[in-house]
Amino acid sequence: MSMITLFQCLIINQSWYLRFHQTSDSMDKIWLSSPHMGGNEQKYVKDAFHENWIAPLGPNVNGFEADIQDFAEVEHAAALSSGTGAIHIALDISGVGQGDFVLVQSFTFCASVNPIKYLGATPVFIDSENDSWNMCPYALREALIYFEQQGELSKIKAILPVHLYGMPAKMDEIMTIANEFGIPVVEDAAESLGATLNGKHTGTFGEFGVYSFNGNKIITTSGGGALVSATAENISLARKLATQARDDAPHYQHSLIGYNYRMSNICAGIGRGQMEVLSERIEQRRSNFNRYMALFTELGCDIDVQVEREGTFANRWLTAIYFNPETYGEGFREELRLYLESFNIESRPLWKPMHLQPVYEGSVYFGSENNAERIFDFGLCLPSGSNLTEEEWSRIEGAIRDFTNR
């Protein structure tokens, strides 16, 4: 070994050298949230090949649905091709159509809202509250009273709260208000599989609940979703709508407009393997959150997070941190994000509220505190995969330490 390479070996082993001098190209990317297989997924997929169930139905689809029902303690589940499709079907069955309104949390991913438009209806956006960062019950009531006063309450066909980043929304309050006004609730639990409120799973409070198994969710089928409900007719109708709404006849006959939204038996095989490790994945995500909390406490940072109130169990799908702008100034969040990016560490601003999106410009928005906007402005999602290695953790923690001590 020449002197030069020996010297290089020595300094490359210094963490200061790694942190300050290695370019991002030579460091493996640390993802925000990447797929994490449990081990048995391929066995179920292999079974599907073996039995030639290469179709949007089959034993894995049935098995996966049963697994979801058992886990979430819900009577009925339909495995679908995406969470977005599940929301679309839930709203369709709820009677949402041309000229109607749906009251939806503004602080969310676009997939919560776009299906309202697919059905020709109009979203009405509701602000978030400061504990859960989810739908504010006060703003929800304000919106309902406004529509009632306008004589348009009957046009509101659904209320759609979201359990963002795996933190349950204030479902007791939301359900009380929804029942008072007689409007069905569709819960977007795409990010919150396994999160509970007083022991009851998110997705099982409303008329419908939606889960997602996209590639970055807490478990994945590579792409997929599920619709759950306590009512058998809801889910049998959902299955029918998801397979082109075929009537019971030997020929192809249709009395409804359907969709092609069923989950494939291959994807469901991945899902069955993932369900075996779901509880472990939740513990891993929660432990990520605790590890970040320990770090920020040690660094004395002035931050806020979604509060896990008494009786609440969050899955902490992503660790989301709000950096108080009074302490850090306006640009801190973006500087930290870019700093992490320079070390090939992916982090991401929180969901941009839907009432601020160009595509939803001019929409009606209820909320006097603008919490969604403020949280979006100063919040950041940190790498939260259940498969982060110790080496990756030391890169993340080192970068955050250096940045906050700079």
Ligand SMILES: *Cc1c(COP(=O)(O)O)cnc(C)c1O
């Ligand atoms: C992922 C997600 C969806 C959509 O699920 P897909 O399976 O990707 O269609 C809906 N709502 C929220 C809040 C999500 O995070």
